[in-house]
Amino acid sequence: MTDLKIIGNRNSQQQPDIKLLRLLVDKKMATDAGLENLVDQIISVITNDGRNIVGVLKGFDQATNIILDESHERVYSTKEGVQQLVLGLYIIRGDNISIVGELDEELDASLDLSALRAHPLKPVIH
Amino acid sequence: MSGRKETVLDLAKFVDKGVQVKLTGGRQVSGILKGYDQLLNLVLDKAIEFLRDPDDPLKTTDQTRHLGLIVCRGTAVMLVSPTDGTDEIENPFVQPDGA
Amino acid sequence: MLPLSLLKTAQGHPMLVELKNGETYNGHLVNCDTWMNIHLREVICTSKDGDRFWRMPECYIRGNTIKYLRVPDEVIDKVQEDTKSRSDRKPPGVGRGRGRGREDTSSKAKGIGRGMEDGGGRGGGRGRGGVSGGRAGGSRGGGRG
Numbered sequence: 001m002t003d004l005k006i007i008g009n010r011n012s013q014q015q016p017d018i019k020l021l022r023l024l025v026d027k028k029m030a031t032d033a034g035l036e037n038l039v040d041q042i043i044s045v046i047t048n049d050g051r052n053i054v055g056v057l058k059g060f061d062q063a064t065n066i067i068l069d070e071s072h073e074r075v076y077s078t079k080e081g082v083q084q085l086v087l088g089l090y091i092i093r094g095d096n097i098s099i100v101g102e103l104d105e106e107l108d109a110s111l112d113l114s115a116l117r118a119h120p121l122k123p124v125i126h
Numbered sequence: 127m128s129g130r131k132e133t134v135l136d137l138a139k140f141v142d143k144g145v146q147v148k149l150t151g152g153r154q155v156s157g158i159l160k161g162y163d164q165l166l167n168l169v170l171d172k173a174i175e176f177l178r179d180p181d182d183p184l185k186t187t188d189q190t191r192h193l194g195l196i197v198c199r200g201t202a203v204m205l206v207s208p209t210d211g212t213d214e215i216e217n218p219f220v221q222p223d224g225a
Numbered sequence: 226m227l228p229l230s231l232l233k234t235a236q237g238h239p240m241l242v243e244l245k246n247g248e249t250y251n252g253h254l255v256n257c258d259t260w261m262n263i264h265l266r267e268v269i270c271t272s273k274d275g276d277r278f279w280r281m282p283e284c285y286i287r288g289n290t291i292k293y294l295r296v297p298d299e300v301i302d303k304v305q306e307d308t309k310s311r312s313d314r315k316p317p318g319v320g321r322g323r324g325r326g327r328e329d330t331s332s333k334a335k336g337i338g339r340g341m342e343d344g345g346g347r348g349g350g351r352g353r354g355g356v357s358g359g360r361a362g363g364s365r366g367g368g369r370g
Contacts, residue, residue: 134263215279
């Protein structure tokens with residue numbers, strides 16, 4: 001909102017610069033609806049090669065490269081329960097990310113992963 | 127930009143030396159580096175390509191073919207390493223613990 | 226924290242890099258740039274299936290072929306120190322939000338560039354004394370394959 005007021009003042013006699021306005025709105029959306037509010041929270045990432053990695057989001061950039069701390073991979077299989085592989089500190093390249101999701105810690109804690117069977121995800125086909 | 131310090135690797139030290147180049151798409155060539163530019167276009171002399179397993183194009187075999195003098199397009203260059211000191215070795219990692 | 230700041234801070238540290246083609250490279254980070262191009266030393270390359278291994282004295286990897294990088298846990302703490310000392314030195318908002326409209330992106334890029342340079346000298350020094358023996362990096366490739 002403050003951003004928009006500034007624009008209004010600057011161009012008070014004229015039409016606001018629509019392009020500039022749109023740029024600001026876009027920028028605001030990028031931060032408000034983006035990953036900013038997930039920082040330091042546990043997130044779940046699905047990569048293009050079908051892996052599911054869970055960890056604490058420590059940072060990201062415009063290319064959606066992300067930093068995951070204390071991360072682990074969840075390996076799904078139909079034969080046995082979900083295996084968790086400890087990965088540690090990871091930088092995942094944005095190119096390779098399909099989905100970033102917030103993880104409901106309470107719900108997640110209530111899951112019995114060892115009893116969970118699922119098909120592994122297939123990689124993305126480009 | 128600050129000082130145009132954009133080349134992470136100084137290719138000058140590889141000129142007239144053997145280099146191995148992996149290209150996007152899976153081709154792998156090696157040759158003597160004769161020249162390069164900042165876009166990572168490379169000129170390789172006496173280049174050979176390592177042919178790939180027809181059943182699995184991600185695997186290279188020991189079969190080669192001679193290409194001679196070639197230019198590798200920078201945009202396709204994935205990886206550059208010196209041939210000198212590059213060898214296939216036994217598994218150097220301690221046995222991965224099952225978990 | 227920006228992923229590339231973390232990467233820059235990891236200079237001199239061992240790391241594991243997986244490429245989009247599934248090959249993994251274990252080595253010490255010598256240098257990196259804003260494209261995530263990286264230069265590694267004392268490298269062990271593992272094939273996609275984890276069944277063949279090569280050692281190479283050094284290698285250059287183009288950033289856009291990287292899938293992910295695994296860096297030692299302690300590196301993240303070092304970044305925080307760096308960013309703190311940096312914001313002490315400069316007025317807040319140098320990197321972000323200065324300039325207007327389009328110019329914003331370029332000023333941001335400049336901010337990054339300078340930050341990297343800062344880390345450069347220090348990173349090298351730290352590296353030499355740094356942590357040795359990366360975690361069992363190969364287990365990743367082997368475990369999956």
